Amino acid sequence: MSRPRHDRTPASATGRFVALYVVLLVLLAANMAGTLLSLGPWAIPARLAVAAGMVAVIATTFMRLRQGTVLVRLVAVMSLLWILFLFVLTFADFLTR
Amino acid sequence: MTRTPEHTVIVAHQFENLEQQFDADLLGMWLFLVTEALLFSGAFLALAVYYHQYHDTFSAAARELHWLLAGANSVILLTSGLAVALAEQAADQGRRRAALLGLLATIALGLVFLAIKGYEYHSEYQAGLMPFLQQPFAYDGPNPHNAMLFYNFYFVLTGLHAAHMVIGLAVLMVIAVLTWRWRDGARVARQVRIAGLYWAFVDIVWVLVYCSLYLVGR
Amino acid sequence: MIRDVRTGPAPRHHYLNAGHGLASWFLTKDHKRIAWLYFVSITGFFFLGGLAATLIRLELITPNGDLLSSDAYNRLFSLHGIVMVWFFLIPSIPTTFGNFLLPLMVGARDLAFPRLNLLSWYVYIIGGLFTLIAAVAGGIDTGWTFYTPYSTLFANGAVLAAATGVFIVGFSSILTGINFIVTVHTMRAPGLTWFRLPLFVWAQYATSLVMVLATPVLSVTLVLLAVERVFGVGIFDPSLGGDPVLFEHLFWFYSHPAVYIMILPAMGVVSEVVSCFAHKRIFGYRVMAFSILAIALFGFLVWGHHMFVSGQSIYAGVAFSLLSFLVSVPSAIKIFNWLATLYKGHVRFDAPMLFAMSFLGLFLIGGLTGVFVATLALDVQMHDTYFVVAHFHYIMVGGAVSAYMAALHFWWPKITGRLYPEMWARVSAIIVFAGFNLTFFPQYILGWAGMPRRYHAYVEDFQLLNVFSSAGASMLAVGYLLPLIYLLWSLRYGAHASANPWNARGLEWTVPSPPPEENFERPPRVEHEAYAYDTDA
Secondary structure (H helix, E strand, O other), rough: OOOOOOOOOOOOOHHHHHHHHHOOOOOOOOHHHHHOOHHHHHHHHHHHHHHHHHHHHHHHHHOOOOOOHHHHHHHHHHHHHHHHHHHHHHHHOOOOO | OOEEEEEEHHHHOOOOOOHHHHHHHHHHHHHHHHHHHHHHHHHHHHHHHHHHHHHHHHHHHHHOOOHHHHHHHHHHHHHHHHHHHHHHHHHOOOOOHHHHHHHHHHHHHHHHHHHHHHHHHHOOOHOOOOOOOOOOOOOOOOOHHHHHHHHHHHHHHHHHHHHHHHHHHHHHHHHHHHHHHHOOOHHHHHHHHHHHHHHHHHHHHHHHHHHHHHHHOO | OOOHHHOOOOOOOOHHHOOOHHHHOOOOOOHHHHHHHHHHHHHHHHHHHHHHHHHHHHHOOOOOOOOHHHHHHHHHHHHHHHHHHHHHHHHHHHHHHHHHHHHHHHOOOOOHHHHHHHHHHHHHHHHHHHHHHHHHOOOOOOOOOOOOOOHHHHHHHHHHHHHHHHHHHHHHHHHHHHHHHHHHHOOOOOOHOOOOOHHHHHHHHHHHOOOOHHHHHHHHHHHHHHHHHHHOOOOHHHHHHHHHHHHHHHHHHHHHHHHHHHHHHHHHHHHHHHHHOOOOOHHHHHHHHHHHHHEEEHHHHOHHHHOOOOOOOOHHHHHHHHHHHHHHHHHHHHHHHHHHHHHOOOOOOHHHHHHHHHHHHHHHHHHHHHHHHHHHHHHHOOOOHHHHHHHHHHOOOOOOOHHHHHHHHHHHHHHHHOOHHHHHHHHHHHHHHHHHHHHHHHHHHHHHHHOOOOOOOHHHHHHHHHHHHHHHHHHHHHHHHHHHHHHHHHHHHOOEEOOOOOOOOOHHHHOOOOOOOOOOOOOOOOOOOOOOOOOOO
């Protein structure tokens, strides 16, 4: 069972953490500033997309999914898939009433 | 990269080696986070369904929330996420003081977040927007009945998140004590890592709560 | 001659005599002892649920409500449902046989997280206590489904205590599920590749996935329910514009997959038993493994078939109906493969095999009538009648409980180190099979004729079939009480079992009966696929 661990963080990772932290703050600011624009029907998709981007940054960087094993990444994808099942099939009802 | 000397490494009896134990712990924590994600997604689903049905009323109600204060709170929580990520890295490299510092910063930022959230709740209570605790609902926008539904979800979702923060803080405090003692470096690194995963998840939930309650309606 | 194979000397040291006293049981981290904690507690809940069922069947002997008031009747069937679903069927096979056998079958010393395993038993017990408190404090009359707004705004029973109990026991499922998944992924012995795993392990794995992915949605649904009930805050309340159908969506997102939590482990058991007693390699091993996963996956896409008459959109109803038919494909594959395994096998009909055969027949009937009620147009007629009651009892009692009994007899020598009296066990299997059909087949006819469920009185025309049903129920009671007696008897007076009394394959049969505390002296190395029955006599 002994195999090299790929998720050990080298010291240089500090720089990447800080850089992506700044990216997160920029995304947050952009999302807040976006409320001042009138985007019409695109407002909600745009805000959710920016939030999804923030989630992706946190998951891949702070939670180290990028360096994670295939199995752990599969688990993360699985949760998204099941949330999709929940939303798609429930809205299949509410959107077609 | 400094590692703790091998003779301090203790493997639990059911495992063959440390790698196996680390893989198991990490996978277990990720599976637990999957359950947490599905738990929140149930509440988000309900919110989404009602948002779909009462879009205008919900948007109007959302504009009453303190979105700038909560935005500042987002910055605080994201910063705590950075702090715990750096603490994990430090623990993995065997730097005890840096790890401890990172954890304490995380805890402090988490407490500040909760304090600000408490202030928000208080001001909403005073404005009569809490539709329970024997208080009349003083919302003066359109369709107050449907708006009440929005506030109910606001309190349920932020309350669930706050409950997870409290659990996360309790875990981090225990881990901070273990890091301070530093009995077995590899084990501490593992524990900091697992606790950090949970905290990052709490961050993710807040990003979604903030976006869907405070921003979507604006 | 045969007894020589089955009996053997008692091993000196094993997990049962590795420690004495209460603490050695209640603080144990040994998966085999934790399995015993679950055995005892779920048996208690099984007979509690059975008691409620007995009173229900007694009431239904006559068309008038003469034994129980309608209110008491409502509380009894709710108690029966809640106890049987969450405190017996969901934990039944995974927490007992899964707990005991999973580490043995993958060649490990224990589960990945032994302390978590013990914790999940305590969580189960705390959840059970809340439910008992709810029962004592007047019970609840919402049915096991807690439909809103009745459960939140109107019901006057101990809804909160019952919902809390179910909420808590959900975490027990989640913890067990996580533990099993991690164990299967990280603890397999050298050489034990995925396609060498026994199908029982595949079934436990798929079940655990369902537990982990479905249960949290039930938890949050119950939180929303509790918030609405306690604070009077509207969540599903129609007067605020809330939608009770949304509650049903959330509830059935868990509760339909929950059916697969009950039946998948049963399928795993039947695969082991059928292969052993036909003394033949299982037919189509890989297809069997994939159909387990397929059932687990499809199980998440069909929940709307419980809501055909709820006011759900007709288009969603059609989609859910079609998706539901998909489940029958992997289920049928499994049935055919079990039959193909039996074909030209040297079949022996010991008690575990009799129970497994019951499973095959009863699950088949339950599954086929499941296709009836999954058909949108037909279900409008069948919904909320005894046809549905008969259908799911064929799956849950005829399927899951039969397999539980098969497992109990099959692994009893391994777990206790004693042989049970074979003759009595066969008698019990036959009584259960006959009693079950007498109880529930008439309910299909009653439902077809239009008798609604959940009423304590009915029109006189239905009496004869109801009397049959109640008579069958009393047979079932005998059939289930009998094993309780002879299995307890065998603990003291049964002959000592050999390591492999059934001449079965699998790692659990390579260790002594009962197994030593550490399971294997050194980690086993696996060089064969599972079910290598044709390698030697």
